[in-house]
Amino acid sequence: SGKISLDDKVTISERSASMGGSQLYMEPGETHTVSELLTGISMVSANDACVAMAEYICGTDDIFVEKMNEKAAELGMKDTHFKNSTGLHSGNHYTTAADMALLLQYALENPQFREIFTSSIYTTQASDIRSEGFVMQSTLYNYLGEGEFSGGAILGGKTGYTDEAGLCLASLARVDGKEYLLVTAGAEGTAYTEPYHVLDALKVYGEYLRE
Numbered sequence: 001s002g003k004i005s006l007d008d009k010v011t012i013s014e015r016s017a018s019m020g021g022s023q024l025y026m027e028p029g030e031t032h033t034v035s036e037l038l039t040g041i042s043m044v045s046a047n048d049a050c051v052a053m054a055e056y057i058c059g060t061d062d063i064f065v066e067k068m069n070e071k072a073a074e075l076g077m078k079d080t081h082f083k084n085s086t087g088l089h090s091g092n093h094y095t096t097a098a099d100m101a102l103l104l105q106y107a108l109e110n111p112q113f114r115e116i117f118t119s120s121i122y123t124t125q126a127s128d129i130r131s132e133g134f135v136m137q138s139t140l141y142n143y144l145g146e147g148e149f150s151g152g153a154i155l156g157g158k159t160g161y162t163d164e165a166g167l168c169l170a171s172l173a174r175v176d177g178k179e180y181l182l183v184t185a186g187a188e189g190t191a192y193t194e195p196y197h198v199l200d201a202l203k204v205y206g207e208y209l210r211e
Contacts, residue, residue, distance in 0.1 A: 005034065006033065006035040006112065007033055007034070008034045008056075009031045009033060010033070010034060010037055010053065010056045011029065012027065012030045012031070012052050013028060014028045015051060015055070016048050016049075016052040017030075021086070021088055022047055023047050023048040024046045024048055024049055025048070026048050026049070026052070032052075034053070034056070037052055038113075039116050041053065042116045042117055042138075043139065044139055045139060045158075045160065050085045050086045051085060054085040061085055064085055065082050065083065065085060068085065069082050077102055078099070079095065079096045079098070080094065080095040080096065081093065081095075087162075088162065089162045097183040100170050101181050101183045104183065108181075117157075117158070118155045118156035119138065119156070138156075139159045140157040140158070140159050140198065143159075143198045149205060149206035150206055151175055151206065152174045152176060152205060153174055154172070154173045154201065154202070155171075155172045155174055157170060157171030158171075160185075161190065165186065166185060166188060167186075167189050167191075167195070169184050169197040169200070170183045171183075171201050173201075173205045175205055175206075175209050176209075180205065182204055182205065184200050184204075187200055
């Protein structure tokens with residue numbers, strides 16, 4: 001298969017549009033660029049965009065998940081096994097904070113990923129179905145504002161939540177001129193409570209790393 005470009009157009013399938021949970025609410029047959037879908041995945045945990053990208057890259061979500069597990073093994077993620085591309089709860093779908101940190105460290109070596117990961121707001125173009133674009137606001141920045149704390153700032157992050165995993169956050173921060181990664185999981189609360197995963201990160205970055 002040829003190299004994928006950020007400008008490539010991806011058509012949304014019936015399956016990807018039906019994923020539920022956090023999503024961009026795209027319609028079957030709608031087309032969006034790879035860049036828009038990747039941004040939706042990073043900023044708002046868009047399950048429909050995850051499956052659309054998996055299908056675009058590998059033909060089916062199942063084949064893409066096989067590639068995910070191959071990459072996890074290659075990166076030394078010994079306590080990880082993926083069953084889907086979305087992160088929604090599933091039997092035998094698991095990982096650890098340490099393994100997620102390995103994955104994030106690897107991903108941040110890609111400048112295009114880093115740019116998306118550290119973005120706070122993004123506006124899509126109009127599609128063939130939507131008469132105008134729509135604005136995506138990073139879930140993290142909805143909680144965080146500018147993300148600054150004494151001695152540094154959170155540069156970017158990816159929130160997550162399921163009933164089983166609790167509130168989760170993988171983030172990148174600059175503290176006293178050095179960059180740090182922090183991955184936490186299992187914080188109490190839901191998407192409708194105080195953002196305990198973000199408060200945990202601010203506490204670790206702003207207090208423990210500066211003691």
